[in-house]
Amino acid sequence: MATPLTDVAQTKTGLSYQSPARHGLVTRVTGILFSGYALLFYFFLYAPIFLLILFSFNESRFPTNWTGFSFDWYIKLFGNYAMGQALKNSLIVTFTSTAIATVIGTMVAVGMERFGFRAKTAVEGTLFMPIIIPDIAMAIMLLVSFSLVGMQLGLGSIIIAHVAFNISFVAIIVRARMASINPDLAEAARDLYANEWREFWRVTFPQLLPGIIAGALFAFVLSFDDYVITFFVSGPGSTTLPVRIYGMVRRGITPETNAVSSLMLLASLLLVPLTLWFQRKGETN
Amino acid sequence: MNRLGKLGIVLLVALFAVGCASTSDGDTADDGAGDSDAQQILNLYNWSEYVDPDLLVAFEEETGIKVVEDTFGSNEDLLGKLQGGATGYDVIVPSDYMVDIMIQEGLLAKMDHSLLTTLGDLDPAWTDPPFDPGMEHCMPYFWGTTGIGFSWADWDEAPDSWANIFDPELAAEFDGQISFLDDMRETIGAALIYLGYSLNSVNEAELQEAKDVILAVKPFLSSFDSDNFEDTLLTEETKLVMGWSGDVFTAQLENEDIDFVIPSEGAAKWMDNLCIPADAGADPVRNANAHLFLDFMNRPDIAAQNTNWVWFGSPNKSAESMINPDILSYPAIYPPPEVFEKLEWFVNVGEATELYSRIWTEISTE
Numbered sequence: 001m002a003t004p005l006t007d008v009a010q011t012k013t014g015l016s017y018q019s020p021a022r023h024g025l026v027t028r029v030t031g032i033l034f035s036g037y038a039l040l041f042y043f044f045l046y047a048p049i050f051l052l053i054l055f056s057f058n059e060s061r062f063p064t065n066w067t068g069f070s071f072d073w074y075i076k077l078f079g080n081y082a083m084g085q086a087l088k089n090s091l092i093v094t095f096t097s098t099a100i101a102t103v104i105g106t107m108v109a110v111g112m113e114r115f116g117f118r119a120k121t122a123v124e125g126t127l128f129m130p131i132i133i134p135d136i137a138m139a140i141m142l143l144v145s146f147s148l149v150g151m152q153l154g155l156g157s158i159i160i161a162h163v164a165f166n167i168s169f170v171a172i173i174v175r176a177r178m179a180s181i182n183p184d185l186a187e188a189a190r191d192l193y194a195n196e197w198r199e200f201w202r203v204t205f206p207q208l209l210p211g212i213i214a215g216a217l218f219a220f221v222l223s224f225d226d227y228v229i230t231f232f233v234s235g236p237g238s239t240t241l242p243v244r245i246y247g248m249v250r251r252g253i254t255p256e257t258n259a260v261s262s263l264m265l266l267a268s269l270l271l272v273p274l275t276l277w278f279q280r281k282g283e284t285n
Numbered sequence: 286m287n288r289l290g291k292l293g294i295v296l297l298v299a300l301f302a303v304g305c306a307s308t309s310d311g312d313t314a315d316d317g318a319g320d321s322d323a324q325q326i327l328n329l330y331n332w333s334e335y336v337d338p339d340l341l342v343a344f345e346e347e348t349g350i351k352v353v354e355d356t357f358g359s360n361e362d363l364l365g366k367l368q369g370g371a372t373g374y375d376v377i378v379p380s381d382y383m384v385d386i387m388i389q390e391g392l393l394a395k396m397d398h399s400l401l402t403t404l405g406d407l408d409p410a411w412t413d414p415p416f417d418p419g420m421e422h423c424m425p426y427f428w429g430t431t432g433i434g435f436s437w438a439d440w441d442e443a444p445d446s447w448a449n450i451f452d453p454e455l456a457a458e459f460d461g462q463i464s465f466l467d468d469m470r471e472t473i474g475a476a477l478i479y480l481g482y483s484l485n486s487v488n489e490a491e492l493q494e495a496k497d498v499i500l501a502v503k504p505f506l507s508s509f510d511s512d513n514f515e516d517t518l519l520t521e522e523t524k525l526v527m528g529w530s531g532d533v534f535t536a537q538l539e540n541e542d543i544d545f546v547i548p549s550e551g552a553a554k555w556m557d558n559l560c561i562p563a564d565a566g567a568d569p570v571r572n573a574n575a576h577l578f579l580d581f582m583n584r585p586d587i588a589a590q591n592t593n594w595v596w597f598g599s600p601n602k603s604a605e606s607m608i609n610p611d612i613l614s615y616p617a618i619y620p621p622p623e624v625f626e627k628l629e630w631f632v633n634v635g636e637a638t639e640l641y642s643r644i645w646t647e648i649s650t651e
Contacts, residue, residue: 060539061538061539062516062519062520062536062539065519065520065539082354082356139369140365140369143366143369143370143371144369144370146370147369147370147371147372148370152372152373153371153372153373154373231357231362231366232365232366232369232371234355235371235373236328236330236353236355236373236374237326237328237353237355238355239355239356243356244356246358247332247333247355247356247357247358248333248334248356248358
């Protein structure tokens with residue numbers, strides 16, 4: 001018996017059918033819902049940052065009242081020696097530890113992906129530890145280790161600590177990238193008499209580069225932001241920016257912290273097009 | 286080992302060497318001991334904004350010792366670092382109860398009174414605290430009280446009784462606009478004082494009573510807040526806060542209506558101290574420098590200048606003539622004798638800490 005096709009009906013194969021009009025409506029509503037959700041998502045993400053920047057121009061010291069527009073805090077920031085020192089320490093630690101961790105992490109990733117060796121599972125396990133272990137546990141362990149070997153706490157100890165946890169993150173990211181590239185190209189290169197060194201730099205490394213950059217950026221952010229581990233392994237004179245800001249909590253945070261955060265944001269905003277440009281260059285090659 | 290591995294190792298070692306070399310340039314702290322040609326350095330580990338920076342410069346000009354200041358945010362952070370084995374700090378600034386703990390842990394060096402010339406300038410009320418009898422270890426630095434922060438916009442007379450926040454009838458007037466300290470000893474202690482007991486009671490029945498008092502007014506609280514109570518006063522999110530004197534005064538800078546009162550039933554007094562960590566005390570040069578600093582900070586003119594900058598109460602009697610009269614006449618910082626008598630120290634309750642902890646958990650979770 002023929003049944004008229006209505007908006008939603010069962011066809012003979014049991015699939016539900018929707019009229020074009022109904023389908024369009026559903027698509028549109030879904031589209032609006034998703035856009036709305038995305039907008040809310042971005043709002044929650046960026047509204048606090050926007051407020052942070054906004055209140056760096058606030059005349060009042062307290063971020064809860066807007067009393068007028070002023071550059072005072074930026075001026076104060078430039079005269080704030082302690083904050084400047086903290087920022088300088090942060091940048092030294094972050095750049096150095098990122099560089100070292102990226103190199104080691106990449107080597108670990110390549111080694112793990114390419115070679116099999118007896119201790120491989122054990123190494124894999126240890127690699128995951130810094131990620132799983134709570135920061136505070138790692139911080140205390142590092143501090144105790146440093147004092148056991150009699151190492152003086154300072155920027156050096158912070159860098160070592162940061163490298164320690166960053167290697168894992170870089171290794172995992174690069175390894176993921178490594179697993180996704182085609183091993184045949186490397187094979188082909190070896191077939192054409194390239195030795196391992198040449199093969200790596202000419203064939204594998206360019207393919208890995210996006211992953212390495214991603215790993216490096218991740219390590220950079222983790223290192224710059226780090227509070228708990230840095231606090232415990234820092235020594236006199238080696239306060240980093242997060243530690244300094246956190247220490248201000250008791251006596252009140254001034255908009256100088258807003259100002260320095262806004263400047264950091266500006267710096268990273270300028271960095272992003274730069275890295276994109278580099279990546280694009282790499283791709284066309 | 287293949288070439289890749291070998292080259293990798295060389296690279297690694299090279300980078301590490303570079304890293305270590307560059308960090309010793311970035312490291313401004315040298316302990317300076319035995320290094321008579323290089324500038325001597327004193328590492329101060331202090332609360333944020335708790336010393337007039339001009340004074341650190343003045344100290345350097347007078348003694349040639351440069352002061353490098355780092356900051357921490359809580360006593361527990363300080364303790365954690367020292368317990369973990371951090372060395373290099375020459376002067377630290379723990380609070381009363383933390384001094385007690387640190388002495389027991391052996392983390393503090395003894396203060397050599399023979400190296401100090403300004404001890405006589407201290408007010409005798411502060412020279413024999415229970416956590417450091419006879420000032421064997423630490424030099425009193427600043428003191429303050431816990432009390433009630435409020436705004437004159439809401440009151441004709443200062444709300445100088447704990448009843449304003451512990452009596453449900455009175456608290457109900459400010460429903461949702463009251464905050465207590467998120468601190469087990471402080472809040473339970475305040476309730477104990479309100480009930481007429483000692484701040485340091487270890488009597489379970491009294492503690493249960495205190496707990497009941499707090500739970501009775503808990504519905505009227507907006508939060509337990511130790512960090513932002515002065516901010517919430519400014520935004521009028523709260524009208525009555527249990528808080529520390531110094532923090533409320535910071536808010537007062539923004540809004541003159543905001544004030545602090547020490548309740549007439551009594552309150553907790555606290556003291557921050559300049560102390561010398563054990564490792565600094567063991568080194569003769571660092572020890573000598575630290576004592577110089579302690580002595581310097583306790584000089585009446587220096588203490589006065591510091592007080593005028595920090596706006597907390599100074600334990601230095603001789604400094605009073607040079608302290609800003611606004612501070613001296615302010616009962617919230619320098620209370621009159623009859624209120625001063627009622628102030629109590631926090632004393633380490635030892636094994637009863639577990640009892641306090643349990644009661645606090647019950648308060649927090651109910």
